[in-house]
Amino acid sequence: MKILAPQQIRDLDQYTIQHEPISSIDLMERAAQHVASELMEKFYNKRFCIFVGTGNNGGDGLAVARVLDDFAYTVKVILVKTSVKLSADASINLDRLLKTNPTCLSTVKKIGEVDFGQIKKDAIIVDALFGSGLSRPLEGLYKSVVDAINELPNKVVSIDIPSGLFAEYDKNSAQGNSIIRAHTTLSFQMPKLSFFMPESGCHVGQWHVLDIGLARNFIREQPCSHYVVSKKQIKKLRKKRPLHSHKGNYGHALLIAGSYGKMGASIIASKACLRSGVGLLTAHVPHWGYGIIQSAVPEAMTSIDRSDMFFTEFPDLNTFSAIGIGPGLNKKRNTVLAFETMLDNMNSQALVIDADGLNILSENKHLLGKVPENAILTPHPKEFERLVGVWNNDMDKLSRLKKFCQQYQVFTVLKGAYTVTCTPNGTCYFNTTGNPGMATAGSGDALTGIITGLLAQNYSPEEAAVVGVYLHGKAGDLALKKESTESMTALDIISCLGAAFKKIG
Ligand SMILES: NC(=O)C1=CN([C@@H]2O[C@H](COP(=O)(O)OP(=O)(O)OC[C@H]3O[C@@H](n4cnc5c(N)ncnc54)[C@H](O)[C@@H]3O)[C@@H](O)[C@H]2O)[C@@H](O)CC1
Numbered sequence: 001m002k003i004l005a006p007q008q009i010r011d012l013d014q015y016t017i018q019h020e021p022i023s024s025i026d027l028m029e030r031a032a033q034h035v036a037s038e039l040m041e042k043f044y045n046k047r048f049c050i051f052v053g054t055g056n057n058g059g060d061g062l063a064v065a066r067v068l069d070d071f072a073y074t075v076k077v078i079l080v081k082t083s084v085k086l087s088a089d090a091s092i093n094l095d096r097l098l099k100t101n102p103t104c105l106s107t108v109k110k111i112g113e114v115d116f117g118q119i120k121k122d123a124i125i126v127d128a129l130f131g132s133g134l135s136r137p138l139e140g141l142y143k144s145v146v147d148a149i150n151e152l153p154n155k156v157v158s159i160d161i162p163s164g165l166f167a168e169y170d171k172n173s174a175q176g177n178s179i180i181r182a183h184t185t186l187s188f189q190m191p192k193l194s195f196f197m198p199e200s201g202c203h204v205g206q207w208h209v210l211d212i213g214l215a216r217n218f219i220r221e222q223p224c225s226h227y228v229v230s231k232k233q234i235k236k237l238r239k240k241r242p243l244h245s246h247k248g249n250y251g252h253a254l255l256i257a258g259s260y261g262k263m264g265a266s267i268i269a270s271k272a273c274l275r276s277g278v279g280l281l282t283a284h285v286p287h288w289g290y291g292i293i294q295s296a297v298p299e300a301m302t303s304i305d306r307s308d309m310f311f312t313e314f315p316d317l318n319t320f321s322a323i324g325i326g327p328g329l330n331k332k333r334n335t336v337l338a339f340e341t342m343l344d345n346m347n348s349q350a351l352v353i354d355a356d357g358l359n360i361l362s363e364n365k366h367l368l369g370k371v372p373e374n375a376i377l378t379p380h381p382k383e384f385e386r387l388v389g390v391w392n393n394d395m396d397k398l399s400r401l402k403k404f405c406q407q408y409q410v411f412t413v414l415k416g417a418y419t420v421t422c423t424p425n426g427t428c429y430f431n432t433t434g435n436p437g438m439a440t441a442g443s444g445d446a447l448t449g450i451i452t453g454l455l456a457q458n459y460s461p462e463e464a465a466v467v468g469v470y471l472h473g474k475a476g477d478l479a480l481k482k483e484s485t486e487s488m489t490a491l492d493i494i495s496c497l498g499a500a501f502k503k504i505g
C-alpha cells in the first residue's frame with residue numbers, strides 16, 4: 001500500500017470528487033459513515049464525546065456525531081472555535097446536526113469554557129480537531145484543549161490523524177508540541193508517514209485504515225517512495241515449490257557467525273536459515289565451536305576456521321548462492337582482515353551483513369566501498385547511527401537511510417517497531433508484523449538467517465529483505481500466542497516460522 005504525501009492526498013480527494021464524481025459533502029458523509037460504523041463496532045453501546053475543529057476534520061466529527069445519534073448513542077459534541085469560520089462542509093454538517101439534536105453541541109472559545117470534569121470516565125473521546133490540513137504546531141486554545149484531553153483517563157480515537165501531528169514533517173519533533181495521544185487512529189485510505197516513526201508514531205496508538213473509496217487509478221499512478229508491506233504482496237512474492245524439486249533447487253547458504261562465547265549466534269542464525277527453506281547450509285565457525293554447532297544444528301554442514309576462537313578465513317565462496325555474515329563475530333584484527341578479503345573475493349553471491357559485520361564497517365568506513373552492490377545490511381538503530389552519524393529527528397534518520405542506500409547501492413533493513421527496508425534507489429517498505437516481545441537476544445540473528453535462506457533460494461535482494469522481515473515479524477506474532485512479550489526468545493520465533501509461512505498462504 002502506498003503512503004502518499006499530504007499534497008498528493010489533497011489532490012487525491014479533489015480527483016475523486018471530480019472524476020467519480022461525488023460532491024465533497026457526500027464524500028465527507030461516506031467517510032463519516034465508515035468512522036461511525038467502526039466506532040459502533042469497537043465501542044458498542046458506549047457514550048461518545050467528540051471534539052471538533054473548524055476544518056473538514058471537524059466536519060467529519062460533526063457528521064459522525066449525527067450518525068451515532070441516529071443510532072441512539074449518547075453523544076456530546078464540543079466545537080472548539082477561535083475566530084475562524086467553519087469550512088463549507090463543516091458548516092453544512094453543523095446545521096444537519098443541530099436539526100437532529102440541537103442540545104448535544106457546546107461551543108468553546110476559551111479554555112475555561114470546557115468542563116473536562118463533566119466528561120464521564122467511560123466516554124470515548126473522538127478527536128476531530130485537525131486532520132491532514134494542520135499547517136503549524138498547535139497553540140493557544142487548541143494547545144490547551146489537546147493538553148487537557150491528554151490528561152484524561154478516557155480512550156481517545158482520532159479521526160484520520162491525531163490532532164497536532166503532521167503527516168510527514170520534522171516539525172513533529174519540535175520540543176513542547178502538543179499532539180493528541182490516541183488509543184486508536186482511524187485513518188482515511190492509507191496510513192500517514194509519521195505513523196511509522198518512533199517519535200511521532202507514539203501518538204497514533206493502534207491505527208486502522210478505512211477505505212473510503214478514493215480513486216484507485218489516481219493512487220496507482222502517483223509516484224511514491226514509501227510503502228506499507230501487505231500480506232497480499234508477500235503472498236505474491238512467496239515462491240511455490242514444484243512437486244519434482246530437490247534440495248539442490250533451494251540453494252546453498254553460507255553463514256559466518258559465532259565466536260568464543262557467542263556460538264549461540266551461529267546456532268540461532270543457522271536454525272532460522274534452515275526453517276526458511278534453504279536447500280543446504282554450511283555454518284562457518286571457529287575450531288572451538290565445531291562440536292557445538294554439529295550437535296545443536298545437525299542439519300548444517302560445517303566449515304571450520306583454523307582459529308580456535310574467531311573468524312579469520314573463509315571457504316571457497318563459489319560453492320554458495322548466498323552468504324550471511326556478522327552475528328556474534330567479534331571485531332578482532334584478523335577477523336577484520338578476513339572480512340575485507342572476503343569482500344574482495346565476492347563474485348555474484350548475494351550477501352547479508354549484520355551485527356559485528358556492520359560494526360566492522362562503521363569502524364573501517366573505507367570498507368563500505370567494497371560492499372558489493374545489492375548487499376543487504378540489517379542494522380538496529382544504534383548500528384545504523386554508527387554508520388551514518390547522529391540524526392536530528394526521525395525524518396532526518398529516514399533521509400540519511402535513503403542517502404546511504406543510494407550512495408553505496410545497497411539495501412538496508414533498519415530494525416524497529418516498523419522495520420523499514422530501503423532499496424538502492426531510496427524506496428522504503430515499512431513492515432507492520434512483529435511485536436515488542438521480539439526485542440530479545442538473538443532475534444536479529446534469526447532475521448539474518450531467514451534473509452540469507454531466502455536469498456539462497458533465489459529471492460531477489462528486495463524480495464528476500466521484504467519477505468524475510470515480514471515472516472520474522474509474523475513468526476513473532478504467532479509466538480506471542482504461546483508466550484508473553486517478556487518470555488519470548490529467539491528460538492520461539494524460529495519455531496513459529498512454519499506457521500508464519502502457512503499464514504501467508
Ligand atoms: N477533502 C476531502 O475530500 C475529505 C477530507 N476529509 C477530512 O478533511 C481533513 C482535512 O481537512 P482540512 O484540509 O479542512 O484540514 P483540517 O480539518 O485539518 O483543518 C485545517 C484548518 O485549520 C487551520 N489550521 C491549520 N493548522 C492550524 C493550527 N495549528 N491552529 C489553528 N488552525 C490551524 C487551517 O488553516 C485550516 O483552516 C482530513 O484530515 C479528513 O479528516 C474527509 O472528510 C474525507 C474527504
Ligand SMILES: [K+]
Pocket residue numbers: 057127128129130131158159160161162163
Ligand atoms: K484528528
